[in-house]
Amino acid sequence: MIYLITGGERSGKSSYAENLAKELAENPMYVATARKWDDDFQKRIDRHQKDRDDRWTNIEKEKHLSEIYFSGKVAVIDCVTLWLTNFFVDNKNDVELCLEQAKSEFDGIANQKDTTIIIITNEIGMGVHADTHIGRKFTELQGWMNQYLAKKADTVVLMISGIPATIKGN
Structure with a gap:
């Protein structure tokens, strides 16, 4: 089962996903994709880790999510952006290569048996048009990946001001 939780920044995506995971499993897995860019980002990561209690298995994995064994588990992946x-930084902003690699990694997760994946993403294309060429390229990458994930997902939930609106599935 694949859930895609999407929405704008601070729309309640993570809280919704974490609560769903706790409803579905006693000991869910939390996969954090954040790279530790600087001290401020490390503080953000630390704060998020403290928010989760000891029921959670926490895994930090920047790119190669298919290396994680998800079978028989409920996992939150936070976040696609x-x-x-x-991928975007490591591939020097090559959108096609990033999309190919990210799709392959996701397929490696989706093809594992008996998994429940709750994946969080941002709808960055709903905001202000990016100022820079690089920003516009990333928005394209994010939009195309979101479309791919939504097509593969059993359930898609759009979070709006903390309110979940199911747009695909039950």
Whole structure:
């Protein structure tokens, strides 16, 4: 089962995903895709880790999510935007290569047996038009990956001001 939780920044995506995971499993897995860019980002990561109690298994994995064994587990993957950023930086902003690699990694997760994946993404294309060429390229990458994930997902939930609106599935 694949859930895609999407929405704008601070729309309640992570809280919704974490609560769903706790409803579905006693000991869910949390996969953080953030790269530790600087001290401020490390503080953000530390704060998020403290928010989760000891029921959670925490895994930090910047790119190669298919290396994680998900079978028989409920997992939250937070988040696609930070995950794609890692590909984007490492591949020198090559959108096609990033998209190919990210799709392959996701397929490696989706093809594992008996998994429940709750993946969080941002709808960055709903905001202000990016100022820079690089920003516009990343918005394209994010939008295309979101479309791919939504097509593969059993359920897609759009978070709006903390309110979940199911746009695909039950």
